[in-house]
Amino acid sequence: MDDSGDRLTGGNERRAAEHAGLWKADLGQAPHYTPAFAGGGWTCLACPLDDCDWHHDDPVAQPSAQGVVEAKVREHLETHSVVDFLSSLQSARDSSTALRESNNRAWDVVSLHRLRSVHQGEHPSSDPIAQMLSAALVGTAEHEKVRAEVTRLSADVAGARGIASVPIAERKGA
Template sequence: MPPALQAARHAGLRKADHGQAPHYSRGALDRWPCYACPLDDCDWHHDDDAARPSDPALLEAKVLEHLADHNIVDALRSLQAARDGSVAVRESNNRAWDVVNLHRLRAVHRGEHAYSDPVGQMLSAALVGTAEHNDVGRELMALSEGVAGARDITSVPVAEPLNGMRP
């Protein structure tokens, strides 16, 4: 897939994941793949019919034509917002690991194995993304059935990595 088109596809998924225009959920993206402007605060997008997909070269040209309308300040603003978001996620991740380490050290002080605390284990599995975390999602779904306000309580998947890198 050409680079600008890949970035636009990634942007469409990322914006849907975050409830931003042009789409507010991934549901519509199965039938109509969305190529969106990768810059923040820009609602430009192109929906392609999955049953009759457009030529990738034509879509690439359409994306590049749109991007040419933006100036360097728009791009820099989006890059800075992405950097700020990455820093906030890293700091949040560090705080969560502090909780994991606290649970591990408490277990050691109780004379138990450092990895014996179930809360520390669950949080660690969630942070690392191990298969054990899938058990948490299944239990959440089971426990949320019939509970008012608990609809869609589980986390949603984020956009797929761009060029093998995490979004």
Template sequence: MNITEKQAADHAALAGMWKADRGKAPHYTAKGFLSAGWTCIACPLDDCDWHHDDPTGRPAAPEALEAKVREHLAGHDLVDFLRSLQAARDSIVAVRESNNRAWDIVNLHRLQAVHRGEHPASDPFAQMLSAALVGTAEHEDVRRQVTELSEDVVGAHNIASVPAAERQGK
């Protein structure tokens, strides 16, 4: 089966949207497009859909890829780069603040346990939230329980979070 340029472009556009929806990095290797692997190099700037899909079976020379990327990036204004970096910084700050608020809840539960004369780690909610925040193996028990409990609830299928490494196929 021959792949036309339009089919390849359609695939690239869909792959770019799929990556953006899943927070993929601008460069990654994927398999699945007609059983061929592709390395995708995408513009890191917000609101820019430019990307280049390179078949892993017959990749372009690294110098050619670098020249293609540099040529594209040269077309952007410095302000575009600064705006994208600021948006990324704002997102990171928002995540950090959210994380801090969650730790406030953990600390509140631990201090309440101390005031009740209990060990600070005796509160099961604080233990679960702490495990989630630091990514311990114990959090996998929470994901398992969410999956089990959601099986019989209409509209609640697949609501357990999926680790980033699994989403990215690592």
């Protein structure tokens, strides 16, 4: 890759690798972050392509020079063909489409519950299931009540401990 046009360049490549490291770590894949290893932990840069396990661990206490890390990332990315990048983009598009379709199906359930309420002469938002699902889909603070109840109810059920979802920001310590 060269530095022309809209292609990845120096800092952009490193940002893509940092983002990929966080993404893969969140999914439990090989790149990982350790907050307290050898006094400072590691920052992991990873290949942004889904099926590639390449990553570079950089110590937080003594990070490599920015140019050195950018050169490592660039060197690795140049080992991939355009087909590798296109395949990864198609996979991302397919995942986004599946997520959008899943989201639409969930909103259909919210609409069904709201319409049932209207047909019973009630306010459209009177159904508690529709309220909880709507709060979950839009990410409102009310959904925290659902997480808290799931945590409370799962505490004494065998195999159910820790089943409540955890926001990504909390998992990353942000």
